[in-house]
Amino acid sequence: MPDPSWKLSPDRFFDPEPTQRRIARQLYESVARLPLICPHGHVDPRLFADDDASLGDPTEMLIIPDHYVFRMLYSQGIPLQALGISRRDGGAVETDRRKIWQIFAEHFYLFRGTPTGLWLAAELIEVFGIDRKLNGHTAQDIYDQIAAQLATPEFKPRALFERFGIEVLTTTDAATDTLIYHQAIRDSGWQGDIRPTFRPDAVVNISSPGWHQNIERLSEVSGVDVHNYATFVQALQQRRAFFKDMGATATDHGAESALTGELTPLEAEAIFQRALAGRADADDARRFTAHMIMEMAGMSIEDGLVMQFHVGSYRNHNQPLYDVFGADSGCDIPVHIEFTRSLRPLLNKYGNDPRLTFIVFTLDESAYSRELAPLAGHYPAMRLGPPWWFFDSINGIIRYRQAVHETAGLYNTVGFNDDTRAFPSIPARHDVWRRVESNWLAGLVVRGIIDEEDAAAMIVDSAYRLAKAAYRFV
C-alpha cells in the first residue's frame, strides 16, 4: 500500500473564510521571501566556523539535541536512553542511529497538530524534499534520503544559511565564552552575519551549579581578578565590551522570577563574599539576582546593548531525570510569575530612559493582558518579546496578539525570534510566524479594524523591521 504523498498546503494556517484567506495570502506573499532576522537563538556557532562543518546524521540533527522532540516521546514512556541522549555518568545509551530514527518515526503521530510536528514536516518536505509521510514504514527510506543529502555540499550549514536567506543570526554565549568560533567565522572571510549574545546567568546567579569555577573562569578570560563585588562588576564590564567588539548587540538574562531590586554596595559586597565562601543561601541568591538585573540594565544604558529578560521557568523539575541526564532534558516547567510589583524597581529607575531597550519574555500567558501589555504600553524602555518556548506555536501567537495588541499595540513588541538550537528548523519557524501574523492582520482587515494599507505596513514590521530595529542591527 503506497503511502499518501506528503505535502504542505500553500494556504496553511490561514482561516478558511475565502476573503480573509485571500488577504492573508497577499500579506504573506509580500513578506514570505524577506530575509530572516534571527536575534535570539541557540545554534552552535561551530557549525559555521569552517566550510566543512556538518549537521551530522538525521538522528543527531533532528532528535538528540532537540528537547522539544524527545520530551514528547519521553512523556509516552520511551526512555531517553533509547533515544541516544547522553548520560552524565557516561553509561550506555542507544547508539544505533537508525534504531532511534525508527522509534521516532513510529511515534511521529504524537506530534500531530503540534508546532514541533509542523516544523519537522516543513523541514523534511521543504529542506529535504521528502514526499511521503514519516511513519514506521517509511522511516528507513527517509533516513537514507536525508543522510544522502546531508553528505552533499548544498547541505553544509553555510550553504543552508545562504539558502535560508538569513540576514543575521545570533547565538547565546556564556559570559566566560572566548567566542573562538565567532572569531573563526570572522577570520574565515565568510560573509554570514553571525553574532554572539552575552548571557551571564552562570556567573550572576550565585546558586548556579559550578558557580565557583565559573567565577575563576571569569577572572581568567576577563583578565580581572574577581575577588569582591567591585572586581566582579569590572569583569562583567570587560566581557560586555568584548562581546560588543565581537558584534553582540544584546544581552540575555534568565531568572525563575521577575524580581528586581537594588542592594546597597555593602549588601552586595556581603552577599558576594558569602557566595565566595560557599555560605550564601537561597535568599541571598534571589536578592543578588534581583540586584544584578538592575545593574545590567544600568550597564545597557551605558554600552547600548539591548537587554533581554526571560523569566518563569522552573529548571530541572524532574530531579531523577536531571541526575541521570543533566540540564535541558525536557523537564523545565513554567511557574506563575508576578511582574507588576517585581519589575517596578528596575522600571522606576531605568524604564523612563529611551536609551534602554528592555525586552521581557514570559512563560505565564495570564500576565500578557494583565501586566505585560500595560507595562510595555507605558514605559518607554520596555518591549514585550514574542511568544516564547511552549508558546512559539500557532495558537501561542494568536493568543499573544489577542491579549497584547489592544493595549500595547504593535510597536511595543519586537517581531519574531526562533530561539532554536535546531538550525534546519529556522525557516519553518519564521514561516509559521509570518503566516499566522498575516492571517491575524487579514482578520483585522475583513472585520474593518484596520485597512489594507495599514496591514501592508504592519506585516513587514512584524516579519522583518521590528526585530531588526529592536535589536539594533544597523
Add this chain to the structure above:
Amino acid sequence: MPDPSWKLSPDRFFDPEPTQRRIARQLYESVARLPLICPHGHVDPRLFADDDASLGDPTEMLIIPDHYVFRMLYSQGIPLQALGISRRDGGAVETDRRKIWQIFAEHFYLFRGTPTGLWLAAELIEVFGIDRKLNGHTAQDIYDQIAAQLATPEFKPRALFERFGIEVLTTTDAATDTLIYHQAIRDSGWQGDIRPTFRPDAVVNISSPGWHQNIERLSEVSGVDVHNYATFVQALQQRRAFFKDMGATATDHGAESALTGELTPLEAEAIFQRALAGRADADDARRFTAHMIMEMAGMSIEDGLVMQFHVGSYRNHNQPLYDVFGADSGCDIPVHIEFTRSLRPLLNKYGNDPRLTFIVFTLDESAYSRELAPLAGHYPAMRLGPPWWFFDSINGIIRYRQAVHETAGLYNTVGFNDDTRAFPSIPARHDVWRRVESNWLAGLVVRGIIDEEDAAAMIVDSAYRLAKAAYRFV
C-alpha cells in the same frame, strides 16, 4: 399563539464556514454512534440495581438533584426552598413538583447559550421527544409528556442505558461504601457494565466533617481495626482490593490545593493520632492530605488502579446556605492553583514510572498552558483530564485544546468523561464533546495543520479510544 417548534440543528456547534463544517460533519458522523465510555461520574448505582428502578417525576429527575440547574436559578433570587431542595433540619420546602417545574420553565431563558441549557434542550428533544420550547406557557404540557413517558418500560434506567449505547459507566463511591447496589447489579444477571470508583476523601482528609465516624465505619467495612497510621493504610489497601474485585479500575481524589509531599512515618503517625484525639489543626490536615496523595500514587503502582486527582474547588463557599442545605448546594467556587511546585514531590517519586496513570483535573484554566500541559507533556505517568465542571462546555473544550494541545498533544489527554449525576443528560454531554472535537479537528484540517487521515484517527481516539485505554477498560 403557537410556540415555535423546537429542534436541534444537525450541524450544531460546527463553524459556519462551509468547508470546515463539511469536514466537521464527516468526522462527527464517524463517531456519533460509537458506544459511550463513561469513566468518571456520579450516577446513583441504585438506578440499575433492579429492573423497576425509576427516574422519578420530571422535577426530581431534572431539577432537584442538579446543582448546575438550581445554582443559576438561585443566582437570580429564587430561594432553594421554592425549588424543593431539602433542608438539613427537615424544615418545609416546596413539595408541589408541578409548581417547581413551572418556576424552572419560566426561568429557562436564564440558561440560554449555557451548557446546562444545551444539555436540557437535548434531553427534552432527543430523549423525551418534546417539540415546543420550554417556557411558562408550555411548562405543564411538557411536564405531562415527560411524566407519561417516565412511566413506561422504555424509560426505565436500564432501558435507557442500552438505548444510550453506554459501554461502561463508573460511579463514584466512598471508601467505606459496601457497594451493595453494584453487587445487586451483578447478582441480577443484567449485562450493563457498571463499575465503582474508589474515592477515599472522607477518610483521607482528616478535616472532613464526620471524619471520626468515617474512620469507625472504615474499621467496620474493612475488618481492620483502625487505631493508628499503619492500620489506616491497611484498611485502605483492603478497600482498594475490594473495589478492584468489584470491577473498579480507578480511584478519585479531591483536594483544595495540589500540594503533595511525604511525611516521615513518625510524622504521619503523630498527625493521625492528633486527628483521632480531635486535636489536629488545619496545617496537619493539609500536610496529611499532601502525604496521602503520595501514598495513593504508590498504591496505584502496586494495584494498577488509575489515579484521578481533582483540585481547586473551595467547597461550601456560602456558609449560610451550607448551614441550611448542606453540601452540593451550588456554592463550590474555584481558586487559583499552583501545580508546578506542588506536584513535584509526587512526580519526582512516581511520575517517571509508566505503570502509574495519574490524571489531573483543574478548575484553574490559567494553569493549562503554563503548568499542566508542560507537566503532562513530560512525565510518563501524568495525563491531563478533560475540562472539568464549569469548563465542560463548548468554549471550555475549545479553550482546553487551544491551550493544551500544542504542548501536550492528544495522547497525553484522556478523552471525555461526563462527570454527572444526571443520568439522562449523558448522551447530550458526550454529543457536545464529540461535536466540538470534530469541529476542532476540522479547523486543523482546513488550516493545513493536520491532514484528513490524521483527523479521522484523532476523532476516534478523542471520542472513544483514549478514555477506554486510559482507564484500563479491557
Add this chain to the structure above:
Amino acid sequence: MPDPSWKLSPDRFFDPEPTQRRIARQLYESVARLPLICPHGHVDPRLFADDDASLGDPTEMLIIPDHYVFRMLYSQGIPLQALGISRRDGGAVETDRRKIWQIFAEHFYLFRGTPTGLWLAAELIEVFGIDRKLNGHTAQDIYDQIAAQLATPEFKPRALFERFGIEVLTTTDAATDTLIYHQAIRDSGWQGDIRPTFRPDAVVNISSPGWHQNIERLSEVSGVDVHNYATFVQALQQRRAFFKDMGATATDHGAESALTGELTPLEAEAIFQRALAGRADADDARRFTAHMIMEMAGMSIEDGLVMQFHVGSYRNHNQPLYDVFGADSGCDIPVHIEFTRSLRPLLNKYGNDPRLTFIVFTLDESAYSRELAPLAGHYPAMRLGPPWWFFDSINGIIRYRQAVHETAGLYNTVGFNDDTRAFPSIPARHDVWRRVESNWLAGLVVRGIIDEEDAAAMIVDSAYRLAKAAYRFV
C-alpha cells in the same frame, strides 16, 4: 498625492463568514439606535452646567485629558511635556496646541488596531465628518475642520448629548463633592438626565494622599463633625442620602485588592484614631478598606444604592512620572487578584440578600472563568461588570463572553458602561459593544447554540435593558 478617503465599514467587527455576518447585522440594526445608558463614567458635569460650556480645542478635547491616548505616545518615547500634560510644579510644558496635535497625528499609526484607535477614528469620522486619514500630512487641515465645528452650537456638549441619544449619564464624584454642577444642571431646566455617583475612596482609604484634608472637608460638607469612627459613618450616611437626593442610584469603590472583612467596633475605632493621629500603617489601611467595603454593602441594602467594586489596579506604578505629573498619568498597572476567599466575608454576610446589587469589575481576566463567573452565577446579590479599562476592546469583550457566559449566563451581567472622561467618544464605545455583542450572538445562532428568537431578546438586554435595570434607572 491625495490621502485615501477614510471611512468606517458598515459591517465592522462582524465575522466575515456571510451567514454570521448577515445575522450580526440584523441584530445590530435592531439596537443601533436605542438610547445610550451610561451608568458609569468620568465626564465632567461642568460640561452640561450651562448652555455655553465647550469641549475646547481639538487637542484639549482629544489628547490632553485622555490617558489612554498619551500613555501609548509616552511608551514610544514622547515626553508628556511635549503633549501639554500639566506638571504638578507648574513647570513649562508645550502650550502650542497645533504642535501637540501634529505629534499626535504623526504617531496615530501607533493606535492601529487598538480600541483607542477605533474610538478616535469613529469620533473623527462620525462626529466630526473627517474623511481623510489622520497623519502628519493631514494633521493641520483636520485640526482646522474640528476646531471650526467645535465653535458652532451643534457641537456644544448639551447638543451632542441629545444628538448622541444619551438617555442617562452618570458622573463619578468624591464623597465630599457638593455636586454644584449637578445642581446647576437641575436649576437650568435642561432636561438631560445626568446623575452623580458616590465614590468615597478618598475618605475610606486612610492611606490616600490628603486623607486628613479629605476628612476635614467631609465634616464641612456633611455637617457632621468627624472625630471618631461613629461620626465618620454618620457623615458617610449623610453624603449617601445627599447623593441619592441628587439622583444617584449607585456608589463606586476602588481598591487594589478584593479583600473584605469586618472589624469589631473597637478595632474600627482604634484604626480610625490611629489614622487621625497620622500613625496608621499599611496593614491598618488594608484592613480598614476591607471593613469599609462591608459597611458600604450594608448601607446599600438600607438605602438601595447599587454598589460597584473596581479592583486590581496598582496606581501610579511609575513613581518618577507620578512625582512630576501626578495621578492619572497612564501608569496604573493591573495586578493578580484573588476573589474567592477575599469576597467571602462580604458575600456570606450580604450576598444572599437580593436587595443588594453588588457589581464587581476586574483587571485580572484569569479570574473571569475561575472565580468571578462562578461567584456571580451563584450569589443572588452579585453581578459581574462589563470588561473594564484595558479590556473595553473588541477582544476584551469577546474574551469576557467566552469566559463568563457559560457559567454566569447573560443575566448575571449588567450590560455595558463606557467608563470614559472623553465625552465625544461615548457613541463610538457603545457602538463597539453593540457590534461585538451582535456578532457574538450571531455566532451562537449559526452554531445552533441559541435560536434567532433568543438572540433578538438577548441583544436588546445586552445593549440597553440590563444596564438600565441593574443600575435601577426607572
